[in-house]
Amino acid sequence: MSGEVVLYDYWRSSAAYRVRIALNLKGIAYRAVPVDLAKGEQGGADYTGRNPQGLIPALEIDGNLLTQSLAIIDYLDQTWPEPRLLPADPALRAAALGRALVIAADTHPIQNLRVMNRLKSQFGASQEQAVEWNRHWISLGFATLEAQAPESGLFGGAQPDLSDLCLVPQMANARRFEVPLDAYPRLVRIDEALRALPAFAAAAPEAVKN
Structure with a gap:
């Protein structure tokens, strides 16, 4: 470097x-x-x-x-x-990417700031309607990941993988928009374990806000 x-x-x-x-x-x-x-x-x-x-x-x-x-x-x-954040094994790498893309491709992009602004400016959505839009898509993504989540450990096993890195920011969004999380106990467990790690804690919005 x-x-x-x-x-x-x-x-x-x-x-x-x-x-x-x-x-x-x-x-x-x-x-x-x-x-x-x-x-x-x-x-x-x-x-x-x-x-x-x-x-x-x-x-x-x-x-x-x-x-x-x-x-x-x-x-x-x-x-x-x-x-390593993506496994070397092709099948495991594809699985990690697939989980990551549930958030990075299918969940987060349609509930970020520019989408919310467009809902309001073009379709007249209220702030609450835009927030409900976000809750809907976050919940769909989380339902998929909850079904894929391990009973113990992280998505990456003993160490975080790419899908773990995508999960934590999306969980922060879910809390911000007050998404009920009772239906996702495995995701809540993984998120709590990850946020306790120094690398995750130092990257959190409240730690870097400027």
């Missing part, structure tokens, strides 16, 4: 939260550059000049500018392999 590692970050971004956890687990020091989503800074020319999609996070590392949280974490896993 050469040069300074820079994370373009927002404290409450689920996707950035995943990357912060990965960086912490791998012991990679980085400098955070806040991009305030609530103020729309992600749409400014300064940031879109780096990331044309205008989404958080982006990571400057090894002379590269990387975007999309799962792609960033995959790069970190390839270049800084310990602790």
Whole structure:
């Protein structure tokens, strides 16, 4: 690894939260550059000049500018392999990716800030209706993951894997939107165990809010 590692970050971004956890687990020091989503800074020319999609996070590392949280974490896993976040075995790797994508592809994207804003501006949804939209999609994703969750241990077994990194930020969103969690006891257990780990605790929104 050469040069300074820079994370373009927002404290409450689920996707950035995943990357912060990965960086912490791998012991990679980085400098955070806040991009305030609530103020729309992600749409400014300064940031879109780096990331044309205008989404958080982006990571400057090894002379590269990387975007999309799962792609960033995959790069970190390839270049800084310990602790491994995606198994080497193809079947186990596919299973971990599948679980991660339940959140990163099917749950989180349709309940993030820009979707909520569109529901309000184009369809006249109230804040409560937008929140109920989020609760619906979070609950569907959690039902799938609860069925896949192990009876003991983490999704990754003794050590966190990519799906564990995706679960914790989504659980934080669920608590934020007051999603009832009684139906997901395994997810609650895994989330509690993960949030007790230093790498996860240091990446939490309340720990990095700026």
